[in-house]
Amino acid sequence: MSSVVEYSKAAEIGVIAVNNPPVNALSQGVRAGLQESVRKGLSDEAVKAMVIVCEGRTFIAGADIREFGKPMADPGLVEVIREIEDSPKPVVAAIHGTALGGGLEVALACHYRCAVPSAKVGLPEVNLGLLPGAGGTQRLPRLVGADAALRMIAEGNHVPVTQAESMGLIDRILDTDDLRGAAVAYAQELLAGGKRPRKVSEMQVRLDNPNVFEEYEKSIARKKRGFLAPFHCIKAVKAATELPFDQGMRRERELFAELMDSPQSKAQRHVFFAEREVARVPGLPKDTPKREIRTAGIIGAGTMGGGIAMNFANAGIPVYVLEGSQEALDKGLAVVRRNYENTARKGRITRDDVEQRMALIKPTLSYDDLAEVDLVIEAVFEDMGIKKEVFGKLDRVCKQGAILATNTSTLDVNEIASATSRPQDVMGMHFFSPANVMRLLENVRGEKTADDVVATVMSISRRIGKVGVCVGVCDGFVGNRMLHKRGREANFLVEEGALPQQVDKVLYDFGMPMGPFAMSDLAGLDVGYRIRQAKRKEGHVEPRDSTWLDKIVEMGRYGQKTGAGVYRYEEGNRTPIPDPEIEKLIVEHSKGIGIERREVSDQEILERCMYTMVNEGAKILEEGIAARPLDIDIVWIYGYGFPVYRGGPMFWADQVGLDKIYDAILKYRDRLGAEYWTPAPLLERLAKEGKGFYDQ
Numbered sequence: 001m002s003s004v005v006e007y008s009k010a011a012e013i014g015v016i017a018v019n020n021p022p023v024n025a026l027s028q029g030v031r032a033g034l035q036e037s038v039r040k041g042l043s044d045e046a047v048k049a050m051v052i053v054c055e056g057r058t059f060i061a062g063a064d065i066r067e068f069g070k071p072m073a074d075p076g077l078v079e080v081i082r083e084i085e086d087s088p089k090p091v092v093a094a095i096h097g098t099a100l101g102g103g104l105e106v107a108l109a110c111h112y113r114c115a116v117p118s119a120k121v122g123l124p125e126v127n128l129g130l131l132p133g134a135g136g137t138q139r140l141p142r143l144v145g146a147d148a149a150l151r152m153i154a155e156g157n158h159v160p161v162t163q164a165e166s167m168g169l170i171d172r173i174l175d176t177d178d179l180r181g182a183a184v185a186y187a188q189e190l191l192a193g194g195k196r197p198r199k200v201s202e203m204q205v206r207l208d209n210p211n212v213f214e215e216y217e218k219s220i221a222r223k224k225r226g227f228l229a230p231f232h233c234i235k236a237v238k239a240a241t242e243l244p245f246d247q248g249m250r251r252e253r254e255l256f257a258e259l260m261d262s263p264q265s266k267a268q269r270h271v272f273f274a275e276r277e278v279a280r281v282p283g284l285p286k287d288t289p290k291r292e293i294r295t296a297g298i299i300g301a302g303t304m305g306g307g308i309a310m311n312f313a314n315a316g317i318p319v320y321v322l323e324g325s326q327e328a329l330d331k332g333l334a335v336v337r338r339n340y341e342n343t344a345r346k347g348r349i350t351r352d353d354v355e356q357r358m359a360l361i362k363p364t365l366s367y368d369d370l371a372e373v374d375l376v377i378e379a380v381f382e383d384m385g386i387k388k389e390v391f392g393k394l395d396r397v398c399k400q401g402a403i404l405a406t407n408t409s410t411l412d413v414n415e416i417a418s419a420t421s422r423p424q425d426v427m428g429m430h431f432f433s434p435a436n437v438m439r440l441l442e443n444v445r446g447e448k449t450a451d452d453v454v455a456t457v458m459s460i461s462r463r464i465g466k467v468g469v470c471v472g473v474c475d476g477f478v479g480n481r482m483l484h485k486r487g488r489e490a491n492f493l494v495e496e497g498a499l500p501q502q503v504d505k506v507l508y509d510f511g512m513p514m515g516p517f518a519m520s521d522l523a524g525l526d527v528g529y530r531i532r533q534a535k536r537k538e539g540h541v542e543p544r545d546s547t548w549l550d551k552i553v554e555m556g557r558y559g560q561k562t563g564a565g566v567y568r569y570e571e572g573n574r575t576p577i578p579d580p581e582i583e584k585l586i587v588e589h590s591k592g593i594g595i596e597r598r599e600v601s602d603q604e605i606l607e608r609c610m611y612t613m614v615n616e617g618a619k620i621l622e623e624g625i626a627a628r629p630l631d632i633d634i635v636w637i638y639g640y641g642f643p644v645y646r647g648g649p650m651f652w653a654d655q656v657g658l659d660k661i662y663d664a665i666l667k668y669r670d671r672l673g674a675e676y677w678t679p680a681p682l683l684e685r686l687a688k689e690g691k692g693f694y695d696q
């Protein structure tokens with residue numbers, strides 16, 4: 001008998017108990033154990049019904065994801081499920097924790113389902129770029145109707161048990177501490193009532209709205225743009241309404257196989273693991289102690305400071321917000337309140353939540369209030385002099401052991417740390433705008449930052465709902481450093497003959513939320529302009545300088561905030577509209593610098609924008625700014641909306657093939673010059689060895 005499934009008897013009930021910690025995943029052992037146990041129950045005449053229950057913290061929470069992509073060892077899940085459903089003796093699933101994916105498919109094969117009130121059920125395969133492949137798409141619609149099943153399968157949500165009961169998915173909620181005992185009693189009650197096995201596969205699908213598939217597809221078209229799996233889920237559920245069960249199962253299998261073999265699902269599974277792995281900082285011992293963070297302080301209540309403070313208040317952590325003047329403080333806090341009130345108006349938090357969170361944010365003008373806080377995050381103007389002054393003050397007032405963090409996007413964290421007598425306690429915490437919304441947090445480790453500070457900052461990131469990625473000090477860190485290279489190529493492409501809307505469309509179609517120029521208009525063109533001007537003033541000369549964007553800024557067009565930038569905008573609307581005036585400016589600009597404009601292909605736009613980022617990513621890895629390619633991928637997915645189904649720029653590069661990218665870089669080097677198009681040594685080596693970033 002398999003060691004992860006135990007079969008026993010309670011009076012006339014066969015009890016099949018799965019015990020495969022931590023989440024009772026459906027490994028080969030569990031599948032074999034279930035099969036064997038059901039056969040035992042069937043061959044024992046004294047047994048009249050069976051119960052499937054799980055030990056530990058949850059019912060079967062899904063497939064064993066480590067087996068994904070490999071041929072499934074016997075017995076297959078579909079076969080095991082079939083045997084359960086075909087049992088002439090009633091089988092009852094007893095659910096606690098979460099019955100997810102294959103776990104719910106096992107429960108759907110049972111004839112009756114009971115659950116404790118805290119349980120949840122769901123088919124989250126779509127989040128891995130897949131669909132439920134063991135009958136879930138065919139049985140669920142038969143049990144709960146096509147409409148409800150469609151939403152559950154295509155959205156992959158966890159459904160609370162009360163809702164599942166009203167859908168008809170759960171037959172009985174058992175409010176008990178002894179689920180096994182209560183489930184046995186429930187099975188006995190079913191027997192006493194003369195209940196027979198009830199096969200979900202033999203039920204009729206309820207289709208209340210025959211247009212549900214088209215309507216639903218339309219409703220997700222924008223949000224799920226580029227994704228394959230949600231649309232395959234729709235097809236599979238539709239098949240359940242059109243085909244007999246066995247044919248529907250075959251259709252499900254075909255659609256499942258297409259997804260399993262697709263680059264998209266590989267990318268989404270990669271992201272699933274990377275998201276978990278990114279929290280582990282290589283070289284940082286697992287048992288590194290963490291400092292306790294009970295209170296925090298933010299310096300500056302501007303665009304970033306206010307949003308950062310909200311993250312702490314949302315997590316129930318009291319936070320001081322310090323400003324230079326009462327006026328700035330009032331203004332900053334008013335923005336925070338307005339944000340919360342907007343959220344409450346949308347019904348996502350209550351009025352009480354608004355007041356509770358506002359009460360956790362304590363405005364102050366005095367550094368003395370920061371004497372006892374555990375963590376300070378500075379978010380003042382991006383100016384080294386001002387930042388150093390702030391850190392000098394913090395050094396004087398903050399208690400020993402307090403973590404002093406900066407939200408700088410471009411300045412040297414080591415230099416900021418040098419303004420204190422405790423550089424070991426200083427670190428960068430680079431939030432993305434809007435700071436209360438964007439999930440990414442680049443945690444910048446300085447030369448002298450202590451291990452326990454890194455560990456604490458990584459853990460507080462998660463507590464305030466962020467995905468923390470540990471990176472090193474360099475200009476722009478990981479995200480903006482790569483973004484900058486893409487921006488440069490985008491500018492050149494426009495100079496050479498493309499128009500901003502063509503460049504933006506290529507990157508939008510690739511799956512980015514918006515193209516580089518729409519993004520600049522959103523962020524404000526003046527930000528980059530000021531940085532470029534300052535660099536020029538410092539005597540920094542670019543081998544090739546592009547100035548057409550500067551001309552737009554000098555016209556007073558800063559982007560969305562002034563109603564016009566690279567594009568123009570209509571009052572109250574954020575849709576970028578190509579502007580003939582800018583097209584004229586660009587054409588004249590090209591002429592002025594002696595460039596004969598040419599047709600630029602979409603392929604060239606994609607290659608130049610993306611390969612330059614990949615090449616920079618390779619340098620970032622070589623320099624140890626990011627420890628692993630997955631750190632870069634997570635930065636791009638959570639900070640810039642890189643399409644999850646492409647896995648991040650480094651994973652995508654591997655899928656394209658580094659040899660191909662290397663050859664293209666050489667091609668552009670010959671055409672455009674070596675200054676910007678020299679392959680990173682790491683990329684060159686991997687390309688020549690026929691390897692990828694992930695199999696170095």
Ligand code: NAD
Pocket residue numbers: 299300301302303304305322323324328332378379380381382383386390407408409410430431432433
């Ligand atoms: P901002 O101009 O909106 O806000 C800065 C605030 O700091 C202002 O309210 C100002 O009154 C206050 N301030 C200035 N000097 C101060 C001092 N000595 N003491 C107390 N308060 C002071 O700027 P922002 O966009 O919020 O940027 C803040 C920091 O965050 C910068 O370092 C910036 O590089 C970084 N950052 C900005 C973004 C972004 O998209 N805006 C994104 C990531 C990081």
